[in-house]
Amino acid sequence: MNPKTEAELAEMVAGLKEPVRIKGGGTRGIAGPDVAIETSELTGITLYEPGALTLVAKAGTPVAEIEAALDAEGQQLAFEPMDHRGLVGTSGTPTIGGVVAGxxxxxxxxxxxxxxxxxxxxxxxxxxxxxxKNGGRVMKNVTGYDLVKLMAGSWGTLGVLTEVSLKVLPKPEVSATLAVQAPDVTTGIAALSAALKSPFEVSGAVYDPNNACALLRLEGFAGSVAYRSDKLKSALAGFGDVNRIEQSDTLWAGLRDAANFHEESGDVWRISVKPSGAPEIAGRIQADRTLFDWGGGLIWALVPDGTDLRARLGAFDGHATIVRAEPETLSNLGRFQPETPGLSALTRGIRHKFDPRGLFNPGLMG
Amino acid sequence: MEMPTPNPDVLRRKAVVLQRLLQVLPEDAVIHEPSETRAYECDALTAYKCPPMLAVLPATTQEVSDILRICNEEGVPVVPRGSGTSLAGGALPTADSVILGVARMNEVLEVDYDNRFIRVQTGRTNLSVTGAVEEDEFFYAPDPSSQLACAIAGNIAMNSGGAHCLKYGVTTNNLLGVKMVMMDGSVVEIGGAHLDSGGLDLLGVICGSEGQLGVVTEATLRILRKPEGARPVLMGFDDNEVAGHCVSDIIKSGILPVAIEFMDTLCIKACENFAHAGYPDCTALLIVEVEGSEAEMDYQLSKIIEIAKRHNPVELRESQSAEESAKIWLGRKSAFGAMGQLNDYMCLDGTIPVSSLPEVLRRIGEMSQDYGLPVGNVFHAGDGNMHPLILFDANKPGDLEKCEAFGADILKLCVDVGGCLTGEHGVGIEKRDLMHHQYTPADLEAQMAIKDVFDPNWLLNPAKVFPLDASESRRAARIAAE
Structure with missing residues (x-):
């Protein structure tokens, strides 16, 4: 089903008799019922005001189209959405609605x-x-409940997005990366943490155990980046040798997309943890390969097909999500971390209110 | 302002409710004498007053849980209260309600620099959160004007902002986790020191829910390392439109100042007379602040000044010292006090797309003529959040009503140009009945459905946020069930 307008979509949903899969570009590996509602006809940037740092687009608009429009004005989506295709092995065109839904x-x-x-x-x-509709196109808005946040990350289970408004930011003039040789995860995470609590505005903090290397990105005006990278370099000297990498955009695109895992077979998980807890958590999961982003707060883990990573994790503060696995594993283990009974009741209650017939992506989020 | 009629059954059972509360709370935590409950009759929206039936001051999450469980069983509405600084009437009681004040819960529970968070009890004031980490060069970013007094509980309830959110975001962008007591007394923990939600983003919907979904007793907040320095530049223009274009050009140039504040003639004059900040005599004044090392600030300010010069400013003054910076900010920060010397005023809080600034200021000026009430404008220009201050005389019959009507017209205008009714103060009772102007019945129904899930009996702060006619059936269902 491929509605051409929001009104047509609304009519289609009202007439649904069976559950459906909600599909943007179909690049993020979300399975579900055979019948899909697609947003590929709901496209186009409806408003872009660079001087107000705001952009409004229909949900099916390709991310690439948005990035090109922003790029022409020296702006960007600062949250740096990943492209799942390489990792999940999908084709298709990533959409802004898919980015928001996930x-x-x-x-x-x-x-x-x-x-x-x-x-x-x-x-x-x-x-x-x-x-x-909820929220609007202005940066400060507390008018009524914030369903905007609720819809972000609801993976289509509460409704079919038709249009999203986003705050955008200036694209930095230059970026540079410092690579710190750190022999083990504990030292690596400590280096990331030291950088993140400095005043030098680190905008990327990854530890890659494969190369025993902590990577720290600095962005901004040329003079400012030069100054901050000098300062940070001396601040991190105690952790290991520090080298400055000049052209690092490709490096960061690879880290964003977990490129290191693309060619490796096995299941891929993302685990959100307290950054300083990452080394201990990594010890528990015994993964074949790991990558630590967000200063240690996000662990990418590769494990053999079908591994119940949550069993290895046991109780911990955070959550583990499957990004890539066989359908059987996904249905056995569930893509998302089970919630505590209290939260689970709230989640179920909300889903029942928004989608009382259980039509949208059934079973995806508990 | 209409409030629901107090439920006579609840009023009749006051003694029973009091007795039950005294069983779970120390005597000094329960306020029941009418002479004392009066202290809770209003918040910072002082035009509306109503003493509550009772007020309670719990010291622990367990006590909050006991209070809510008892009130839920007794069918008593509960109005949560931080420090009572809401400008929207968020903590205004009804005569049949229990005020639940969190002021006694103000401890710092955990400070963790490695993971860049602080965990506090929510009665703690905004400024004292920064106070707890300041010696180590950290700060908590959201900085509402009332930060000396306002509590984190209220900040979370209203999703408070401040002058520096262009760069750092508002409360919801700096809130990592909560411990929250539900109306039935159960306690849930959401989020924590890790990022993002593993399921639906419940934290996102709790923040800004105006005390209608639960009582947050503990919060995990993101703290940031202080920048090396901050420095403002002051610029004056003889035309609002030109000032608006200057703001837009600065943003388009790729610089992201931490704050861009705008003031119009009336405010400039009032602030200058009040604070002697050395403001120029002009139509529109901008204060633009940047952060970083000395060299970084020099660079950013030189670019900003270059842009400003293209717009023929009548005044352009870069701060040369900490004293001068403080002086530039002093005028702006005393705006509310300065306007208060002129007369009583009502402070509005709409947001508009930045590009609509000249049109909106022109229309406000015309309406001011029509209503015969002066209005001054201070404005977080970077993010479009306006604070028109309408001057009126509270002692002059009819003036308050006229002021309210004028305010409603301004807020509707904000919505009509693509903005919203409230940018950081919240809806409370003040903008409750204007919600129809921004939202369709289906939009409001989706929001109220959330409350149905968290608080099925509609006992938590029930007569706020939603237009009374929209929420009536839900509130009535609760009373009928008793």
């Missing part, structure tokens, strides 16, 4: 915030076929 955020999340932090407004069609 709250997809990359390395800059640690400094700038997540997709949800940049989402100013949404329009969606709920499970009764009603068009609902």
């Amino acid at each position: 709250n997809v955020s990359g390395p800059r999340r640690v400094q700038a915030g997540a997709c949800r932090d940049f989402l100013l407004g949404v329009r969606y069609v709920d499970g009764m076929g009603q068009v609902v």
